[in-house]
Amino acid sequence: MGALEGRVAIITGAGRGIGREHALLFASEGAKVVVNDVGGALDGAASDATPAEEVVAEIRATGGEAIASHDNVVDWEGGARLVQTALDAYGDLHVLVNNAGILRDRVLVNLSEDDWDAVVAVHLKGHFVTMRHAAAYWRARAKAGDAVRASIINTSSTSGLLGNIGQSNYGAAKAGIAALTVIAAEELGRYGVRVNAIAPAARTRMTESTPGLADEVVKPADAATFDAWDPANISPLVAVLAMEDCPATGRVFFTMGGTVRLFQNWTMTTTLAREERWDVGELAAQLPTLWA
Numbered sequence: 001m002g003a004l005e006g007r008v009a010i011i012t013g014a015g016r017g018i019g020r021e022h023a024l025l026f027a028s029e030g031a032k033v034v035v036n037d038v039g040g041a042l043d044g045a046a047s048d049a050t051p052a053e054e055v056v057a058e059i060r061a062t063g064g065e066a067i068a069s070h071d072n073v074v075d076w077e078g079g080a081r082l083v084q085t086a087l088d089a090y091g092d093l094h095v096l097v098n099n100a101g102i103l104r105d106r107v108l109v110n111l112s113e114d115d116w117d118a119v120v121a122v123h124l125k126g127h128f129v130t131m132r133h134a135a136a137y138w139r140a141r142a143k144a145g146d147a148v149r150a151s152i153i154n155t156s157s158t159s160g161l162l163g164n165i166g167q168s169n170y171g172a173a174k175a176g177i178a179a180l181t182v183i184a185a186e187e188l189g190r191y192g193v194r195v196n197a198i199a200p201a202a203r204t205r206m207t208e209s210t211p212g213l214a215d216e217v218v219k220p221a222d223a224a225t226f227d228a229w230d231p232a233n234i235s236p237l238v239a240v241l242a243m244e245d246c247p248a249t250g251r252v253f254f255t256m257g258g259t260v261r262l263f264q265n266w267t268m269t270t271t272l273a274r275e276e277r278w279d280v281g282e283l284a285a286q287l288p289t290l291w292a
């Protein structure tokens, strides 16, 4: 029996890259998968139904169960339709994997308002919209007395958690997704919903187009060498987080190749304290001791 037998999962951005690998693994582990993708260009332009349909065809060809969705995760009504697609097709929803994303890299001084809005919308609002509609369904189930054992897996990035030049729009959205994950885990636990996030690193059109990374992510010429950048390496962790009995919640994990690492959430470290208000000059002199 597969690790996800009987689980109904929505995976956003599952027509290509990392999301496609999640969909294929989930289906091979017995999940019924809603393969969501607008089929857009890397910068979010245009749309094409083909990528989602192709992944569904691939899953069905191997005897798995899947259905396509072309809803845009930024769209409020689209998010509601996406959840309804799972309920109409399979009668329930257990897992939401938020993975859809776009990239518009520019240094801050060259970033346009549109570059900022588009990237923050797809990542941060796109995570919120789907979570909001799925969470409303799970809360209603929990209030009706059903034993909900649901899981949300979000997609953050080291670009936000550690910072990366040229990605202030993307990084800010990805750090926001980590914060959204921690808060949602605290709020939704009472309804039986666990919420975690991953920060992956893999070869996709995103990394293949990133200056400095493109040379690193190449597939090894020798088939016997472990392909550490293969996007399929990311999916086992997501499958584990989606399992009914996984205990993890409120966690953010880095994963690449055969490595899984736990991130520490933002935490306070060194302290300057006294029992009176600081004088500006004195505080200016003391402040650097915090990171010395």
Ligand SMILES: NC(=O)c1ccc[n+]([C@@H]2O[C@H](COP(=O)([O-])OP(=O)(O)OC[C@H]3O[C@@H](n4cnc5c(N)ncnc54)[C@H](O)[C@@H]3O)[C@@H](O)[C@H]2O)c1
Pocket (backbone or CB within 6 Å): 012, 013, 014, 015, 016, 017, 018, 019, 036, 037, 038, 039, 040, 041, 042, 044, 051, 071, 072, 073, 074, 099, 100, 101, 102, 122, 126, 155, 156, 157, 158, 199, 200, 201, 202, 203, 204, 205, 206, 207
């Ligand atoms: N590749 C990496 O190393 C890496 C690193 C850190 C984070 N990530 C994150 O992993 C996720 C997957 O990225 P990828 O590298 O596989 O990129 P990708 O471009 O191959 O796949 C992203 C998919 O999302 C879809 N999509 C975009 N906007 C959408 C929308 N509004 N609604 C529905 N679908 C939409 C695209 O059509 C595309 O098929 C993204 O969230 C990305 O930010 C990737």
